[in-house]
Amino acid sequence: MHIMEGFLPVSWCVLWFALSIPFVAYGIRKLEHLFREKPELKPLIAIVAAFIFILSAIKIPSVLGSSSHPTGTGFAAILFGPAVSAVMSVIVLLYQAIFLAHGGLTTLGANVFSMGIAGPFFAYTVYKVCIYSKVSMSSSIFMAATLGDLFTYAVTSLQLALAFPAPIGGVLTSMGTFMGIFGITQIPIAIAEGLLTVAIFRYIQHARADILAGFNMKNMKECGAT
């Protein structure tokens, strides 16, 4: 999902920065609020951030001779909302842009929007809908993390298609081409991310329930899980 350095026209770079900055600013305020009002949640916040660090560093071969990354942002989004995952994505994407030439400083706004905001927002929504529909918590987390990962890559495709519409067929044709690149490769990776997210959540729940103690589990109890 990294749009490479310089590979978005200036006007699109500006637009995606403009759309991302308010979310990141809100996320920083939300984190400050959490640190102040609920310091007992600090370990959980550190864990979801570390989860993003690990998963987004994994570059792994997938089908069709392509390689890609999981995002890890669904977990943070489910627990703390998409604004918080946006802040964490900024840190990871800055590191990768500066030291790895993966993504870029000019495309940071666009990449934060896809990985930190759009995908997590989708994951958060899927999670809420699943829980509301009495789907079990593990399945809800799996669906949210998997679909959130895929949605991130759909948004990257859209960002590229908008900036580079095909000469014949325009944005939609271009979108299809970019989805063809990202989509199939991402499906196994997204499923793996879903399974890992469920695994770490269940591990915390069973081995270290104290870390979740300060967390508002109200939404989670609705599905009957304990």
Added chain:
Amino acid sequence: MIRKILFAAAVFIFVFIASSVSSTMATGTDNQAVDTISEVTDNGYKPWFEPYWTPDSTGESILFALQAALGALVIGHFLIPDKCNVK
């Protein structure tokens, strides 16, 4: 303590290998997207900004592995119990 460090080391090695294998055996989707941009624009698009440095593939694997190991240290710190604490 040793288990936490071992966990971070294991994550480091896994990510290093995954990245190395990806670099030799597969094409990154990010780079395929760049190729597609060239096709769609008939080579008409030139990037207007370039990274000031790009690591080689081993350097890239090490930096990805470091990123993951950092995360693994934090996760290990909070989630991996010291042996004496196991019930």
